[in-house]
Amino acid sequence: MTDTLTIHTPDDWHLHLRDGAMLRAVAPESARHFARAIIMPNLVPPVVTGADAAAYRDRILSALPEGSGFTPLMTLYLTEDTDPDDLARAHADGLITAVKLYPAGATTNSTSGVRDFEVIRPVLEKMAEIGCPLCVHGEVTDPDIDIFDREAVFIDRVLDPIRRATPGLRVVMEHITTKQGVEYASEGGPDLGATITTHHLVINRNHILSGGIKPHYYCLPVAKREEHRIALRRAAVSGDPTFFLGTDSAPHTDANKLLPCGCAGCFTATNTLSILSHVFEEESALDRLDSFTSINGPKFYRLPANDSTITLKRGDPVAYPARIETDDGPVTVFDPGYPLHWRVVG
Ligand code: NCD
Numbered sequence: 388m389t390d391t392l393t394i395h396t397p398d399d400w401h402l403h404l405r406d407g408a409m410l411r412a413v414a415p416e417s418a419r420h421f422a423r424a425i426i427m428p429n430l431v432p433p434v435v436t437g438a439d440a441a442a443y444r445d446r447i448l449s450a451l452p453e454g455s456g457f458t459p460l461m462t463l464y465l466t467e468d469t470d471p472d473d474l475a476r477a478h479a480d481g482l483i484t485a486v487k488l489y490p491a492g493a494t495t496n497s498t499s500g501v502r503d504f505e506v507i508r509p510v511l512e513k514m515a516e517i518g519c520p521l522c523v524h525g526e527v528t529d530p531d532i533d534i535f536d537r538e539a540v541f542i543d544r545v546l547d548p549i550r551r552a553t554p555g556l557r558v559v560m561e562h563i564t565t566k567q568g569v570e571y572a573s574e575g576g577p578d579l580g581a582t583i584t585t586h587h588l589v590i591n592r593n594h595i596l597s598g599g600i601k602p603h604y605y606c607l608p609v610a611k612r613e614e615h616r617i618a619l620r621r622a623a624v625s626g627d628p629t630f631f632l633g634t635d636s637a638p639h640t641d642a643n644k645l646l647p648c649g650c651a652g653c654f655t656a657t658n659t660l661s662i663l664s665h666v667f668e669e670e671s672a673l674d675r676l677d678s679f680t681s682i683n684g685p686k687f688y689r690l691p692a693n694d695s696t697i698t699l700k701r702g703d704p705v706a707y708p709a710r711i712e713t714d715d716g717p718v719t720v721f722d723p724g725y726p727l728h729w730r731v732v733g
């Protein structure tokens with residue numbers, strides 16, 4: 388049995404670093420093992436202009452440990468007021484790598500998101516012209532649609548029409564959670580990619596709701612039935628370049644998770660690579676971990692893979708903190724529910 392694995396240094400194509408005390412606590416957790424990450428712009432207020440992105444990037448760089456080579460790849464939060472020229476300038480200057488579309492009300496801090504998709508058409512056309520990828524939170528927000536169906540309905544009602552109306556637009560379906568998402572992404576050609584989170588490879592909806600409610604497993608899009616988790620695992624380990632890692636590590640303090648109306652988000656930055664190695668080993672696909680964590684993402688974003696490598700080693704159970712401390716309060720680290728044996732050793 389393989390017990391040592393060397394892969395190109397991974398990148399995280401969907402990460403929440405927050406701001407202030409939370410940023411200072413969580414940035415080192417990602418910087419320890421990842422070379423680059425696409426940074427989500429859903430701060431309060433959101434990152435909407437090139438100037439906002441530049442200022443946020445500087446705050447992230449100052450939160451990194453001395454000597455860290457971690458590169459934040461910035462995004463803009465698409466609103467109905469986004470100026471296509473400001474966006475194009477920020478992209479041309481290398482300030483932003485992508486733009487994030489949140490349907491208004493779909494998830495944490497998404498009130499400034501898009502209500503009328505017709506209004507953003509000129510922005511999407513500009514993005515297609517300049518080759519700037521659109522990262523999409525793919526859930527409808529219609530209260531009449533069951534929360535477990537919101538991704539599949541979004542594909543039919545919103546995503547497919549947008550893609551048909553905007554030829555050449557490069558789209559990443561973020562954190563897909565359904566077999567419909569896997570199928571749509573795998574048939575979409577080279578201009579369509581999809582990220583898959585660590586936690587959606589591990590939990591299904593029973594983990595959240597059976598035997599007592601588990602707020603630390605609650606995230607959006609919410610984990611679905613087991614058949615969907617299986618479809619996500621097949622996609623992740625397939626080697627298909629469409630699929631790549633976006634952890635969606637989304638820290639909230641325990642105080643904000645453990646409320647009558649608690650926040651959505653799983654914090655996985657600390658143990659993601661140990662969990663992924665476990666999953667890929669279970670799927671007899673350790674030889675394809677590199678594609679998922681380190682090769683397919685850069686290929687989609689038209690960036691070189693990292694030159695450096697990391698080595699994982701299988702051994703005694705890995706000790707990791709149950710929670711990390713921040714000046715805002717503790718943040719619980721995602722618990723996959725089983726011991727992890729793969730650790731990053733170099
Ligand atoms: C994210 C957050 O907390 O910012 N939450 C989550 O459950 N994933 C937002 C998001 O990516 O939907």
Ligand code: ZN
Nearest residue numbers: 403427635637
């Ligand atoms: Zn997210």
